[in-house]
Each structure stands twice: as structure tokens, then as C-alpha cells.
Amino acid sequence: MSVTTTAAQEARAAGQAAGFPDGAAGPEDGPGLTDGFLAQVQARPHAVALVFNGEQWSYRELYERAVQECARLDGLGLAPAEPVGVLADKSPGAVALVLACLLARRPVLLPSPALAEGLLADLFAQAGCRHVLAPGGERGRVEPSVAVAAQPLPVEEALEVALMLTTSGSTSLPKIVPLGRGAVDRFVRWAGAAFGIGPDRTVLNYAPLNFDLCLLDVWTTLARGGRVVVVDPSLAAHGRHLLDLVVRHEVQVIQAVPMALGLLREAAEHQGVVLPGVKQVMFSGDAIPDRLLAALPELFPKARLHNVYGCTETNDSFVHEVDPADPVGPVPIGRPLPGVRAVVLDPDTGAPVEGPGEGELYVCTPFQSLGYLDRTRHAEKFTAHPLGLDESRWFRTGDLVRRDAEGTLHLTGRTDFQVKVRGTAVNTAEVERVLQEHPDVVEAGVAAVPDPIAGRRLVAGVQRAAGSSVTGLQLRTHCARRLPRAAVPAQLTVIDAALPKTATGKVDRKALDRLPSLFTTSTEGTAS
Incomplete structure (x- = not known):
């Protein structure tokens, strides 16, 4: 497309190229995101694309709203490949606005609306966004900061960028992760085929629109002609609402963080129902508690269960299908997706781990970013092949893994979770796992904070189950029976x-030592 044509003209031209209204063949290797969506608009314009709070949007209606947003982009006087920011809670209008940017080949920065306004302003400025938009003609509530210098991509590179997502961040500026169109399209082709997403599939979208999980449950579904049931962010913590959506709309595919599956399980148990209509369940983003994992086969008696591993920088990299007959325990991250390469290095010697063994994981995927927008923040994360064996860009995950005799990978911790407490090596992820094994624990977080005597001390926060009276002292005793003395949290707060969560929905470990002051009714167990 010519960069001199208007965004609306480009969107309509893209629609015509995809067969709307006069038809054209798609790529031989299958359509990607925009080509696939536009093909659905042409072939099935009246099919339902989105369901949101009881309102249905057809493919034609979503396309027409996107074209309206394209016309709005035309009036902004944007330079070729100049990015725009989108700041909005998840809604059909927000989906249409992002689609408009994709159709017009306009890079779009999509941060979490939950981030502090100062961080958002700095992110938009760093990406070179002069305009921050919300759906329906509204401007975003945050303007780019004037104090932060822009670090825009070269025009040739920016033209190939689809989405700019961000890493998690609570108090520091998140990293901006540009995802190329080719990477996104390759992911859409894989995910659609891998999980049977097509015109006969209804997919539940739980994650916020700025999460990379939406590449599967929103963008892949729209590219493949499925129906997306969008969870209203204001109702995402209500298990009964989630259950109602799954039952009422006959959802067949669910991808969600374990917390959402836990809410769904609790609601289903309360109502005495199971969900045999669900055919695929994927959990991702965090470790799944053993008790929840054990309950999933009964809740979804006809579903295939998958643990999907990846990060924002690389997208999904590994998948493991859970066998309900396997003993309950930490779920493997599995084996590489097609086209994904993995290297495990001994963290002490730097030598490759061949066969069974443990080490740090490096990956190279067909779906990954080429690097952070701010290249100074690579910090050795984006590297050459760790052994110099090819010219590809690799990503150092920071994850510690164990490869078993069958070649399956198991996540054992992170390099940044390895700390020394009174001279003893402690893995905070292992402490979290032990806490989550307690039957009265819903979720747990552990962090190491500076200590003038011990060097580091462990602080933990726990959400106890409804109706439970478990105390911090009891949970410290539980840990003491299973962990070395140095790994027992010195401060354990039960609420x-x-x-507290980060903008990406994970436990905010930086806030754990402040829990006693944040929750005055909490119960603490503190080391003497």
C-alpha cells in the first residue's frame, strides 16, 4: 500500500484485496490476521464476530466501525508509519480501533490502562506517539510526556510492526515490545490450526486487550471466523458471571490465567454444574495450583487441557497437553512449538545441557519480537545464538528449566528468583509453590527484600480461602516442614x-512487604 493514500482508502483497498466485495485468493500458506479477518467479512459478513455484555457485533459491523476509525486516523496528519497510542478498556470499540491501525499499517502502542498515568505518558512519548486515542472519536485520558525523548523505529522497520505491547511494570517504566506483522501472522496460523479455531468455534476472551494472550483468543479467532465472547473487565473477578458466559454462549475454547479458571471452578462447584461443551482449555501466564489442576478434568470432562508457555518478547514457545491420568504436580512447560528452537545452558559453566539436565533457557521462535524499542534495555536479553551456531536473534528467558529423559521441559524457577538468605541459596518460586499446596491458600507471593543483618529476608503474602481462619504462624509451620530454615518467610501476611497485582495481572511482589500496612485486618506470622 502507498503511504500517500489515506488510512480509510488503505482499509477499503485491503478489504477489496481480501475479496470484499469482489474477491481475491489468500496467501498459499493461509491468511494472517488482517487478511483472515477481511476474508471473513467478505464470506460471512453477518456472522457474529464479538459478543459483549449481551450485545452482538457481526463481522461487517466490526469492519465498518474499523473503517470509521481509519477515517479518523486520516485527520490526524500522521507521518508515514508514525505510531499511535490506544488507551482504552477492552470493548468492541477498542477492538475496532486496534483493527483500524492494523488495516492501515499503522503501529499501535497498546499499554495497560491500569498503569499509572505518569508511566503511560512516558511510554507514549518514548514510542513517538503524538496522539493517544480511545474508541468512538474520544481522545485518551493521557497525553504523551514532553519530558521523555521519542525513540521511534525507522520508517522501513515501523511499517512492518503490527502491535507494540509492554512488559509488566508496577513502579518502573515497562519495556516496549514491537511485534512484527509476520510474527503475528505466523502465530495466527499456528494457533488457529493447533486449537481448531474456526467458524464453528466460540472462544472466551478473559485477558485484557493489551495482553499477548489476546493474540490467540481475540485476533486468531477473528482471523479464523470464530466468535469471541469478550469478558467485561469490570466483571472479570466475578466467577458466576464467567460461568454464565460460558454456559449461555456455549463457549468451546477457553484460554485464561489460572486465577480465572479458579473463579470459574468455584462458581461451577457452588451451582453443581460441569462444562462438557468446552473442547479446549489453555492456561498460561502463571503456575497453576495443584488443587485447581486436579479439578479441571471434572469441570471440563470433554476438553483437552494445555499448559502454554511463553512471554511477551517471544510469544508462545512451548505447549504441554495434560493427561488427566498423570499424578498432580507442577505441570511441565512441554515441548517446543513448530519452528521454535531451544537451548539449555548450565548457569555456572555456560556449557549446553544435552539430554536430561538443568539450566537456563534460551529460545528462538517464529513469533518473537526483534528487540525492545529502547535498545539500551536489552540487557543481554536479546542475543545471538548462545553458542554462536547461527545468525538468528535469540532470547534469554531468565527461566531455569529441567529437561527430563523424554525431552520434556519443566520450569524450576528463574534466575532472578535465586537469592541468598543468610548465605543459603533460596528459590522464591519454590517457596510460593509450597505455600500454594496448603488447602486454605488461594494464592501466594514471595519476595526477597534487603535486610541489614541477613542481607536478604523473605516476605510473603497469602490470600486465604473464604471461611478459612488459617494464620501466618500456621503457614510458616507448614513451610518449615517442607523447606530449609532459610527458605521459611520471615514475614508472612494473610489476607x-x-x-496486589501488576498491570499484567500477576502478583505484585514489590508490594508484599507493605501488606501489613495496606490491610490492617491481616494476620501476620513473623520470625523471632
Whole structure:
């Protein structure tokens, strides 16, 4: 497409090229995101694309709203490949706005609306966004900062960028991760085929629109002609609402973080129902508690269960299908997806681990970013092949893994979770796992904070189950029976509410040592 044509003209031209209204053949290797979506608009314009709070949007309606947003982009006086920011809670209008940017080949920065306004302003400025938009003609509530210098991509590179996502961040500026169109399209082709997503599939979208999980449950579904049931962010913590959506709309595919599956399980148990209509369940983003994992086969008696591993920088990299007959325990991250390469290095010697063994994981995927927008923040994360064996860009995950005799990978921790407490090596992820084994624990987080005597001390936060009276002292005793003395948290705060979260929905470990002041009704167990 010519960069001199208007965004609306480009969107309509893209529609015509995909067969709307006069038809054209798709790529031999299958359509990607925009080509696939536009093909659905042409072939099945009246099919339902989105369901949101009881309202249905057809493929034609979603396309027409996207074209309206393209016309809005035309009026902004944007330079070729100049990015725009989108700041909006998840909604059909927000989906249409992002689609408009994709159709117009306009890079779009999509951060979490939950981030602090100062961080958002700095992110938009760093990406070179002069305009921050919300759906329906509204401007975003945050303007780019004037104090942060822009670090835009070269025009030739920016033209190939589809989405700019961000890493998690609570108090520091998240990293901006540009994802190329080719990477996104390759992922759409893989995910659609791998999980049977097509015109006969209804997919539940739980994750916020800025999560990379949406590449599967929103963008792959729209590219393959499925129906996306969008969870209203304001109702995402209500298990009964989630259950109602799954039952009422006959959802067949669910991808969600373990917390969402836990909410769904609790609601289903309360109502005495199971969900035989669900055919595929994928959990990702965090470790799944053993008790929840054990309950999934009964909740979804006809579903295939998958643990999907990846990160924002690489997208999904490994998948493991859970066999309900296997003993309950930490779920493997599995084996590489097609086209994914993995290297495990001994963290002490740097030598490759061949066959069974443990080490740090490096990956190279067909779906990954080429690097952070701010190249100074690579910090050896994006590297050459760790052994110099090819010219590809690799990603150092920071994850510690164990490869078993069958070649399956198991996540054992992270390099940044390895700390020394009184001279003893402690893995905080292992402490979290032990806490989550307690039957009265819903979720747990552990962090190491500076200590003038011990060098580091462990602080933990726990959300206890409804109706439970378990105390911090009891949980420290539970840990002491299973962990070395140095790994027992010195401070353990028990609360009845959910633990504080980062903008990406994970436990905010930086806030754990402040829990006693944040929750005055909490119960603490503190080392003497």
C-alpha cells in the first residue's frame, strides 16, 4: 500500500484485496490476521464476530466501525508509519480501533490502562506517539510526556510492526515490545490450526486487550471466523458471571490465567454444574495450583487441557497437553512449538545441557519480537545464538528449566528468583509453590527484600480461602516442614482479599512487604 493514500482508502483497498466485495485468493500458506479477518467479512459478513455484555457485533459491523476509525486516523496528519497510542478498556470499540491501525499499517502502542498515568505518558512519548486515542472519536485520558525523548523505529522497520505491547511494570517504566506483522501472522496460523479455531468455534476472551494472550483468543479467532465472547473487565473477578458466559454462549475454547479458571471452578462447584461443551482449555501466564489442576478434568470432562508457555518478547514457545491420568504436580512447560528452537545452558559453566539436565533457557521462535524499542534495555536479553551456531536473534528467558529423559521441559524457577538468605541459596518460586499446596491458600507471593543483618529476608503474602481462619504462624509451620530454615518467610501476611497485582495481572511482589500496612485486618506470622 502507498503511504500517500489515506488510512480509510488503505482499509477499503485491503478489504477489496481480501475479496470484499469482489474477491481475491489468500496467501498459499493461509491468511494472517488482517487478511483472515477481511476474508471473513467478505464470506460471512453477518456472522457474529464479538459478543459483549449481551450485545452482538457481526463481522461487517466490526469492519465498518474499523473503517470509521481509519477515517479518523486520516485527520490526524500522521507521518508515514508514525505510531499511535490506544488507551482504552477492552470493548468492541477498542477492538475496532486496534483493527483500524492494523488495516492501515499503522503501529499501535497498546499499554495497560491500569498503569499509572505518569508511566503511560512516558511510554507514549518514548514510542513517538503524538496522539493517544480511545474508541468512538474520544481522545485518551493521557497525553504523551514532553519530558521523555521519542525513540521511534525507522520508517522501513515501523511499517512492518503490527502491535507494540509492554512488559509488566508496577513502579518502573515497562519495556516496549514491537511485534512484527509476520510474527503475528505466523502465530495466527499456528494457533488457529493447533486449537481448531474456526467458524464453528466460540472462544472466551478473559485477558485484557493489551495482553499477548489476546493474540490467540481475540485476533486468531477473528482471523479464523470464530466468535469471541469478550469478558467485561469490570466483571472479570466475578466467577458466576464467567460461568454464565460460558454456559449461555456455549463457549468451546477457553484460554485464561489460572486465577480465572479458579473463579470459574468455584462458581461451577457452588451451582453443581460441569462444562462438557468446552473442547479446549489453555492456561498460561502463571503456575497453576495443584488443587485447581486436579479439578479441571471434572469441570471440563470433554476438553483437552494445555499448559502454554511463553512471554511477551517471544510469544508462545512451548505447549504441554495434560493427561488427566498423570499424578498432580507442577505441570511441565512441554515441548517446543513448530519452528521454535531451544537451548539449555548450565548457569555456572555456560556449557549446553544435552539430554536430561538443568539450566537456563534460551529460545528462538517464529513469533518473537526483534528487540525492545529502547535498545539500551536489552540487557543481554536479546542475543545471538548462545553458542554462536547461527545468525538468528535469540532470547534469554531468565527461566531455569529441567529437561527430563523424554525431552520434556519443566520450569524450576528463574534466575532472578535465586537469592541468598543468610548465605543459603533460596528459590522464591519454590517457596510460593509450597505455600500454594496448603488447602486454605488461594494464592501466594514471595519476595526477597534487603535486610541489614541477613542481607536478604523473605516476605510473603497469602490470600486465604473464604471461611478459612488459617494464620501466618500456621503457614510458616507448614513451610518449615517442607523447606530449609532459610527458605521459611520471615514475614508472612494473610489476607482475605486478592493479593496486589501488576498491570499484567500477576502478583505484585514489590508490594508484599507493605501488606501489613495496606490491610490492617491481616494476620501476620513473623520470625523471632
